[in-house]
Amino acid sequence: MKWGFSMKGYLKLEDGSIFEGELISKNQKGYGEVVFTTGMTGYQEAITDPSYAGQIVVMTYPLIGNYGINKYDFQSEKPHIRGFVIREYCDKPSNFQSEESLLSYLDKHNIPVLSGIDTRALTKKLRENGTMRGIITCSPDDNIEFDQANLLEEVSTKKPYRIAGIGPKLAFIDLGTKKSILKMLNSVGFDIYVFPYNASYDDVMQINPNAIFLSNGPGDPKDAVYAIELTKHFMGIKPVLGICLGHQIIALALGCNTVKMKFGHRGANQPVKDLLTNKDYITSQNHGYAVEEESIDKDKITVTHINLNDGTVEGIMHKFLPVFSVQYHPEACPGPRDSTEIFDKFMDIVMVYKRRSYFAEV
Numbered sequence: 091m092k093w094g095f096s097m098k099g100y101l102k103l104e105d106g107s108i109f110e111g112e113l114i115s116k117n118q119k120g121y122g123e124v125v126f127t128t129g130m131t132g133y134q135e136a137i138t139d140p141s142y143a144g145q146i147v148v149m150t151y152p153l154i155g156n157y158g159i160n161k162y163d164f165q166s167e168k169p170h171i172r173g174f175v176i177r178e179y180c181d182k183p184s185n186f187q188s189e190e191s192l193l194s195y196l197d198k199h200n201i202p203v204l205s206g207i208d209t210r211a212l213t214k215k216l217r218e219n220g221t222m223r224g225i226i227t228c229s230p231d232d233n234i235e236f237d238q239a240n241l242l243e244e245v246s247t248k249k250p251y252r253i254a255g256i257g258p259k260l261a262f263i264d265l266g267t268k269k270s271i272l273k274m275l276n277s278v279g280f281d282i283y284v285f286p287y288n289a290s291y292d293d294v295m296q297i298n299p300n301a302i303f304l305s306n307g308p309g310d311p312k313d314a315v316y317a318i319e320l321t322k323h324f325m326g327i328k329p330v331l332g333i334c335l336g337h338q339i340i341a342l343a344l345g346c347n348t349v350k351m352k353f354g355h356r357g358a359n360q361p362v363k364d365l366l367t368n369k370d371y372i373t374s375q376n377h378g379y380a381v382e383e384e385s386i387d388k389d390k391i392t393v394t395h396i397n398l399n400d401g402t403v404e405g406i407m408h409k410f411l412p413v414f415s416v417q418y419h420p421e422a423c424p425g426p427r428d429s430t431e432i433f434d435k436f437m438d439i440v441m442v443y444k445r446r447s448y449f450a451e452v
């Protein structure tokens with residue numbers, strides 16, 4: 091094979107089905123929850139998006155690797171996926187920004203890559219039966235093991251740090267954030283203080299922030315116990331915004347429920363309706379859980395967005411407090427920039443509250 095190493099390999103799912111392909115990576119084994127994503131581009135952003143921690147990612151687009159890996163599109167320091175499944179690998183990347191091939195990058199980080207898989211049949215199975223656990227292996231007799239230790243601990247920052255800005259102070263709870271979200275918040279002016287996933291109320295109050303932000307991240311939102319408690323403390327005291335996992339955490343803190351979806355939404359063309367403006371957006375998404383509609387107390391919370399494919403909740407807003415959140419990824423990367431104005435809207439709200447508290451003090 092042109093790209094070096096290759097041997098027969100398999101993806102085995104927990105329902106017993108086996109897909110045969112070629113193991114083209116150095117690492118030949120990986121366990122995880124098998125999920126598919128439909129983005130035609132954006133593999134670099136997807137593999138480095140920490141929300142995919144613990145998952146084997148299947149790309150539905152049939153040719154992967156075409157534009158290599160560049161130094162601008164990383165969403166975190168390293169890939170967090172447990173394995174990568176594709177139809178066909180392109181070993182001759184062609185792009186002016188390409189620095190190395192996708193396979194050499196994944197090999198450096200010990201991620202197993204299975205190529206030559208009938209990803210269409212695999213995706214149909216996952217759509218019909220729902221997300222399943224699986225193993226990438228060179229031996230189909232291997233059993234599927236599963237360790238989803240503490241995913242938040244794995245992906246969150248270990249120490250607090252700051253991204254200085256000229257605007258209000260934002261306490262940013264890092265649950266496995268994508269860099270693009272930090273970039274967008276900083277570009278609208280926030281002075282960002284990033285805290286680990288288990289930051290306490292006292293830790294955060296040391297900086298006396300003007301607002302709180304909850305990031306995207308991996309796993310079941312109900313496991314984010316520290317962030318849920320923290321959010322309960324701050325709602326009503328400071329403006330709060332959440333994206334994806336952050337949205338689910340805000341919903342849980344408000345007393346709603348979250349449920350696991352059959353196969354989730356992963357891709358860059360998920361249609362969303364903004365019920366407040368009646369505008370439709372095409373959005374980038376990557377989630378396997380959703381806020382349960384029936385659990386939302388409509389006297390207290392407004393559903394602001396829904397997914398146009400399946401009607402699931404994609405955004406909520408508190409009726410009386412400055413608390414709102416979206417399930418989709420407004421920062422895009424990869425994906426359309428239809429909905430980036432949410433960052434300006436957040437800044438406007440925070441400035442109003444900042445001025446109010448200033449005048450209340452003088």
Ligand SMILES: NC(=O)CC[C@H](N)C(=O)O
Binds near residue numbers: 378
């Ligand atoms: N991108 C995210 O933040 C994902 C949130 C959560 N882990 C889910 O799968 O629903």
